Structure formats: structure tokens, C-alpha cells
Amino acid sequence: MVFRYNFPRGTASQLRQEMDRLLSSFVGNFADGGRPWVDRGQPSINLWETGDAVVAEAELPGVRQDQIEISVVGNELTLKVERPELEKEGVTFHRRERPSGSFVRVVRLPAEVDANQVQADLCNGVLTVTLPKAESARPRKIHVVTK
Secondary structure, three states, rough: OOOOOOOOOHHHHHHHHHHHHHHHHOOHHHHHHHOHHHOOOOOOEEEEOOOOOEEEEEOOOOOOOOOOOEEEEEEEEEEEEEEOOOOOOOOOOOOOOOOEEEEEEEEEOOEEEEEOOOOEEEOOOEEEEEEEEOOOOOOOOOOOOOO
16 A cells, blocks of 8 residues: 655745755755855856867956966966955945955866967956867877778
């Protein structure tokens, strides 16, 4: 004999969804690749690879180019950012979700890159770093000779 408990889909279900959303926003949703709360304030980064390069994009709203330092050592990309403290006189903040201060983010690269050819572009609050692959890491087409 199988017993089933049917709970109403109303209030209890809605409460559970809200609690899940709240906890996910605080500690991250690990099943979806989220980050723990320790990383909050660091920019979200997308990293992908093409045949010739590795590309990284970071969200940096309100940051100027002189507040960003980028370095590549070995197979690691390092972003150092100094976000200015938002100071407004005569106002009372009710919510401050945009972090300020400095942080360092290190991302392991999936391929060897040519550090001398790295280019960075900051447009509309999105930093795009293009890291050309080293010649040894680029795919090569091998010609097959028949005899």
C-alpha cells in the first residue's frame, strides 16, 4: 500500500520557493554553478575558447579603465579592480548591493596564451579580455600524404 501526502500548492509551496530563492541569493546555487557568499562583490566572469584565442568577459559597472589592472602569468589571468566607495551626502541608503573596495580575481585559463598579445576593452561596464593562444596551443591541420 502506498501513501501519498498531498499538500496544497498555495501558501506552503510559495513559502518554500521564496526560502529557496533567498538562500540561493545568499550562498549561491551550487547545482547551477553558483558561487558561495564569500565571492559576492567580485564580478561575474564568462570565459570561452575559440580556435585562436581565449576570451574573458567581466561585468564591471561603474569602474573606469584606470581602476583595472590585468596580468597574465603562465595559465592564469588576474584581474585587480578598485571600485570606488559610493559617497552621497545628505542621503540615507536603504539598500547597498553594489560592492565597493578592491578585489583580485584569478581565473585559470584552458590553454596556453601569448601574454604579449593580450588585448582588453572596457565598453558599457563590460571588460572583454582577448588572450590569443600561443602557437603551440593552436589547432593545426595536418596534411596526409598518400603513397
